[in-house]
Amino acid sequence: MDGSTLGEHLEERGVTRRSFVEFCTEMAVILGLGSAAAPSVANALATQKRPTVIWLEMQECTGCVESVLRTEAPTIGDLVLDVVSLDYSDTLMAAAGHAAEKAKAESMAKNKGSYILIVTGSVPTKEDGIYCTLAGKTIRSHLEEAAEGAAAIIALGACAHWGSVQAARPNPTGAVGVRDIIKNKPIINIAGCPPIGDVVTATVVHFLTFGRLPSMDREGRPLFAYGNRIHDQCSRRAHFDAGQYVENFDDDNARRGWCLYQVGCKGPATYSPCPIVQWNQRTSWPIGAGHPCIGCTEPYFWDTMSPFYQRLPEVGGFGVEKRVDTIGASLAIGAAAGVAAHAGMTVLHQIRARKSSKQLPEHDAAAQEDSNNG
Amino acid sequence: MTTGTPRPPVRLPWFDVRLPRMRGDITWIYLWGAPLRVSHWLAALSLVVLFFTGLFISFPVWTSAGEASSHFLMARFRFTHFLAATVIVFAGIIRVYWLFAGNQFERWPALWPFTRRNVHHMFLMLKSYATLDPKIQPHFVGHNPLAQVAYTLIYLGTTVMMVTGFTMYGQANPGGFFYTLFTWVPGMLGGLQGVRVLHHTVAWLYPIFFSIHIYLAIRADYIERAGVVSSMLTGGRFVMSHEEFEDCDLGDHPSVPWHTGEHPTWVKPQ
Numbered sequence: 241m242d243g244s245t246l247g248e249h250l251e252e253r254g255v256t257r258r259s260f261v262e263f264c265t266e267m268a269v270i271l272g273l274g275s276a277a278a279p280s281v282a283n284a285l286a287t288q289k290r291p292t293v294i295w296l297e298m299q300e301c302t303g304c305v306e307s308v309l310r311t312e313a314p315t316i317g318d319l320v321l322d323v324v325s326l327d328y329s330d331t332l333m334a335a336a337g338h339a340a341e342k343a344k345a346e347s348m349a350k351n352k353g354s355y356i357l358i359v360t361g362s363v364p365t366k367e368d369g370i371y372c373t374l375a376g377k378t379i380r381s382h383l384e385e386a387a388e389g390a391a392a393i394i395a396l397g398a399c400a401h402w403g404s405v406q407a408a409r410p411n412p413t414g415a416v417g418v419r420d421i422i423k424n425k426p427i428i429n430i431a432g433c434p435p436i437g438d439v440v441t442a443t444v445v446h447f448l449t450f451g452r453l454p455s456m457d458r459e460g461r462p463l464f465a466y467g468n469r470i471h472d473q474c475s476r477r478a479h480f481d482a483g484q485y486v487e488n489f490d491d492d493n494a495r496r497g498w499c500l501y502q503v504g505c506k507g508p509a510t511y512s513p514c515p516i517v518q519w520n521q522r523t524s525w526p527i528g529a530g531h532p533c534i535g536c537t538e539p540y541f542w543d544t545m546s547p548f549y550q551r552l553p554e555v556g557g558f559g560v561e562k563r564v565d566t567i568g569a570s571l572a573i574g575a576a577a578g579v580a581a582h583a584g585m586t587v588l589h590q591i592r593a594r595k596s597s598k599q600l601p602e603h604d605a606a607a608q609e610d611s612n613n614g
Numbered sequence: 615m616t617t618g619t620p621r622p623p624v625r626l627p628w629f630d631v632r633l634p635r636m637r638g639d640i641t642w643i644y645l646w647g648a649p650l651r652v653s654h655w656l657a658a659l660s661l662v663v664l665f666f667t668g669l670f671i672s673f674p675v676w677t678s679a680g681e682a683s684s685h686f687l688m689a690r691f692r693f694t695h696f697l698a699a700t701v702i703v704f705a706g707i708i709r710v711y712w713l714f715a716g717n718q719f720e721r722w723p724a725l726w727p728f729t730r731r732n733v734h735h736m737f738l739m740l741k742s743y744a745t746l747d748p749k750i751q752p753h754f755v756g757h758n759p760l761a762q763v764a765y766t767l768i769y770l771g772t773t774v775m776m777v778t779g780f781t782m783y784g785q786a787n788p789g790g791f792f793y794t795l796f797t798w799v800p801g802m803l804g805g806l807q808g809v810r811v812l813h814h815t816v817a818w819l820y821p822i823f824f825s826i827h828i829y830l831a832i833r834a835d836y837i838e839r840a841g842v843v844s845s846m847l848t849g850g851r852f853v854m855s856h857e858e859f860e861d862c863d864l865g866d867h868p869s870v871p872w873h874t875g876e877h878p879t880w881v882k883p884q
């Protein structure tokens with residue numbers, strides 16, 4: 241089976257041409273190539289050698305693996321067995337312990353320079369990285385070793401992207417993302433906590449079809465998926481523009497499906513394909529289900545997007561945490577009150593000063609005398 | 615009432631106008647060029663609009679019932695906000711031009727008045743505001759240095775507002791002009807939420823500045839009686855010929871007849 245092209249391999253496994261083209265169509269659409277590109281994608285894929293994938297799990301919760309298992313098409317069987325040759329994955333492989341490590345070392349040596357490295361989880365950097373170790377070595381050295389011979393790295397999920405929850409303030413383990421450790425390899429960030437599985441599959445398909453990673457935004461996220469804000473693709477947007485907002489989670493407006501802006505939706509600051517690709521075989525997505533977006537595809541969202549049910553973060557250092565708008569409004573009212581008080585005092589002072597002619601400014605006093613004399 | 619008794623003269627206090635007999639000693643000088651005044655009022659107008667529409671955008675308090683298709687409330691507020699934003703950018707362009715073409719009080723070096731003498735004057739200004747004593751207040755033809763610092767701060771704040779505002783505006787059209795122009799901004803401020811927080815924070819500068827600015831301008835008019843408030847409309851103010859100023863020497867110069875209104879490049883810096 242090794243060394244066969246993807247097409248041959250699928251044929252062997254009894255996958256019909258029809259379902260393969262269906263899969264290719266779906267991927268072409270997600271990639272933004274349009275369904276017309278499906279035959280080209282199918283051709284490119286069918287003649288490809290099955291790519292070897294090493295999947296490294298670091299400091300993480302395995303939620304990203306879960307999410308990829310929920311990819312609609314291909315299902316887990318298709319992804320792992322049909323499209324890629326997954327040679328190493330803690331969670332999915334049957335082998336364990338020394339056997340697993342040996343399989344990884346062999347595969348890495350054999351496919352040096354050509355395998356895809358998928359990474360989930362962050363790298364702890366404090367105390368020499370002892371907060372996450374595997375087979376007696378720190379996860380950082382595992383990552384560096386595996387990255388050495390990789391053709392490209394897919395940093396899957398917020399942890400691998402920038403560190404996610406363990407990197408939130410105060411970041412006790414010094415967690416960082418893959419891009420902070422590996423500098424000399426092409427890295428693509430599939431952002432999200434977790435990301436949508438279809439996006440991972442589509443990225444792999446893009447890599448196989450074109451031989452390079454898809455074009456990315458400033459965060460290293462694939463543009464085909466993260467090219468637009470949630471807010472600009474949202475099914476509740478008409479309510480936003482109309483000025484119709486949910487004010488409480490149990491109010492009538494929530495029942496009517498109005499916009500979640502007032503209850504803290506971060507859709508206006510978040511780039512993600514959620515509204516279009518959706519989750520769990522296109523069942524729904526957070527905003528569709530009535531929960532405001534928490535902005536999980538944006539870096540440092542645990543710090544910058546929280547509190548999740550308010551529009552703006554709170555500012556510390558005022559005893560009680562306050563929003564900038566509360567502070568600003570108090571200052572503005574304070575300034576107006578100060579102005580009013582000062583104005584009152586100035587008028588009183590001037591009236592008193594002008595009453596006594598001695599206190600008049602010189603020319604005024606002179607004028608006064610003048611007019612009195614005249 | 616008996617006849618023959620002399621009647622006391624009627625002197626209603628409100629009509630007892632005491633005019634200083636100083637004809638010829640008062641000179642109207644032309645200070646603020648038309649571009650400066652135009653940009654001032656454009657900015658004032660658009661900032662008021664920007665502040666209140668911005669308030670609504672951040673706290674949309676009026677919700678409209680019924681079908682979404684029959685309302686466009688938030689969209690209209692945002693449109694007005696963006697329209698006012700283009701006006702303030704226009705005002706800003708005029709102001710920047712006048713930073714290079716205006717007189718000594720309007721040019722860019724005036725934006726940074728931190729000389730030793732000026733710092734001392736700022737202190738005196740503060741002291742006179744605190745003690746309500748106008749006599750210790752130094753006199754200036756143009757702005758006093760404390761006011762100038764406030765204006766410079768507002769220019770800075772407005773620049774920040776323009777950059778953060780147009781950064782957020784550009785997000786609706788990724789790859790478009792404003793998006794591309796300001797890609798560096800979210801990175802610098804820790805993401806789009808950081809941009810949003812800064813925009814909200816600086817916005818509160820305006821109501822604070824507005825109340826103090828308007829108050830102090832009116833107060834200066836009330837105390838000095840020099841026509842400072844109307845100078846932003848007419849371009850000029852009155853000075854007494856014997857008045858001494860800290861920021862320039864008018865002494866050697868002939869009085870300018872008040873309606874000729876030559877642009878005061880003739881004002882010699884001290």
Ligand code: SF4
Nearest residue numbers: 471474499500505507
């Ligand atoms: S629910 Fe969120 S993303 Fe959707 S329109 Fe409202 S604010 Fe925008």
